[in-house]
Amino acid sequence: MSNTRFKWDKKGRRRIGISYAYLAPTLILMVILLMVPIIMVIRYSFFDNVIVNKNPVFVGLQNYKTVLTDKKFWEAVGHTLYFVIVSIIAHMIIGMAFALVLNTRYLSSTTKGIFRVLFALPWMFTASVIAILWRMLLDPNGVLNFFIQALHLSKQQVLFLASRDVALRSVTLINIWSGYPFYMISILAGLQGVSTDIYEASALDGANSVQTFLHVTIPSIKPILISLIMLDFVWTLQQFALIWMTTGGGPVNATETVSTYIYKYAFTKYQYSIASTGAVILLIVCTIIGIFYVKRQIAEE
Known part of the structure; x- marks a missing residue:
């Protein structure tokens, strides 16, 4: 034995x-x-200006105090929250709407196939292609301004990416357009996994389409929706390439987010300690969301 x-x-x-x-x-x-x-990076956040200074001195939490008392940092946080929250809400609404259209039985399989390609098209482009495309569309002499003036909606050209009043909303619109297909595809997969027996039972109980959507469809795909929101929050929070290639955080910091704030301190001002501190703060926030996501996945299993 x-x-x-x-x-x-x-x-x-x-x-x-x-x-x-x-x-x-x-x-x-x-x-x-x-x-x-x-x-x-965590180590750099506890020293004075590292890399540039050959003999950096340990300063403890001084860099964190500097960042957390910086008005520009809190402006970037405000812009980031607007960018993230509006993007997530719009992604959810648009993704859900398109998923419901693609899941309906009233369209033929050929029509659904065409719509799937068209609706998923923004997800296939890289950030650089999206940035170039939208810079051309939103240019003062671009297509969008042409239609605005042709329809007499405005007498002057709208500076979508060069005006402090609309730049952040314009960048957020670009991010919404580029990100909704992920929601659409994920929600569509969830909808196709819902048993038709549940819908038939709700129809026999006299539920209308709105009641069926609220009390059958949403509860059935709720785990998917929660996972999507958590993932999108982390991804959008770290969004850099799209903002940098469209506005660079401008004009006059109007579209400055935490990611561009970190980049500018690192590669424009060469204050790597401050940039590392900002990166650590962002890492902590993303880690907290990640822990909630993992716990949610474990609870579902």
């Missing part, structure tokens, strides 16, 4: 060892490309 158990333990350890051997290359890459930079 003991020899059999010994052989089994030996075989089990060998199997575990082989499993970790297969995982080793990925784990090593994750440590080098992910964990090491995170640890370095």
Whole structure:
């Protein structure tokens, strides 16, 4: 009996060892490309101007005090919250609407296929292509201004990306357009997984379309919606490329977000300690959301 158990333990350890051997290359890459930079950035946040200064001095929480008392940082936080919240709400509404259209039985399979391609098109473009496309559309001499003046909606050209009044809303609109397909595809997958028996039962109970949507459809795909909101919050919170390539955080910091704030301090002002501190604060927020997301996934399982 003991020899059999010994052989089994030996075989089990060998199997575990082989499993970790297969995982080793990925784990090593994750440590080098992910964990090491995170640890370095956290360390930089506790010193004075690192990299530029050959002998940085430990300053403790002074950098955090500097960032958290900076008016520009809180302006960036306000812009970021507007950008994130409006984007998430619009993504949810548009994604849900298009998913319901694609899930309806009143359209033929060919029509649904065409609509799927058209609706999912923004998701296929990279941030650079989206930025160039929308800069052309929103240019003072662009297509959108042409229609605005042709329809006599405004006598003057609208400076969508160069006016403090509308720049943030314009960038948010671009992000909404580029991000809603993720919601649409995910919600559509959830809708197709809902049993038709539930809808038939609700119809027999006399429920109308609105009641069916609120009391059958939404509860059935609620886990998907919560996961989408959490993921979108983290992704939109870290959105940088789209903002930087359209407005660069301007005009006069009108579209400055936490990500562009960090970038400017690092690569324009060369104050890497302040940039690292801002990055750590953003990391903490994303980590908290990530913990809630993981707990939610575990609870569902």
